[in-house]
Amino acid sequence: MKLFFLDITADWCITCKFNKINVLNSKTISDFFDSQEVTLIKADWTQPNEKINKFLKKYNKFGIPFNAFYSSKFPEGIVMNEILTEKQIFETYNKVK
Numbered sequence: 001m002k003l004f005f006l007d008i009t010a011d012w013c014i015t016c017k018f019n020k021i022n023v024l025n026s027k028t029i030s031d032f033f034d035s036q037e038v039t040l041i042k043a044d045w046t047q048p049n050e051k052i053n054k055f056l057k058k059y060n061k062f063g064i065p066f067n068a069f070y071s072s073k074f075p076e077g078i079v080m081n082e083i084l085t086e087k088q089i090f091e092t093y094n095k096v097k
Contacts, residue, residue, distance in 0.1 A: 001072055003038045003096060008052060008066040010045040015082055016065040023084040036093065038069075071096040 007024065009016040023029055033040060045052045045064055056066060059079060067084060068077035074096045080088060 001097065003036065003093070004041055004070040005033065005038050006041045006043065006066070006068045006070065006077070008043040008045055008056070008064050010064060012046065013064050019065055019067070019084045023086055023089065026086065028086055029089055032090070032093075036097075038093070069093060069096040073097075 009020070032038075043049075043052050043055075056062060056064070059066070059068075061079075065082055065084075067080040069080070069092050070077040078092050078096055080092060
């Protein structure tokens, strides 16, 4: 089963940068995503983008960061908290697989 991790981010988003530095770019999470063959999808909202805006509204979100795991069991995804932790990544992964 394919698993996808969506990261909607922007250069101006401080929380996005925090998540990237402390969680998403950590060796633990990088290695985990690689070993579990999680497909990473990044959407950049640095510049206004109507497609991203519409996507966020679908989830009743009006800002970023937006991170979610998707799989065939969860085609609508499981949306993560705005501030990520490694523990949350592992727990959510186990739910969607």
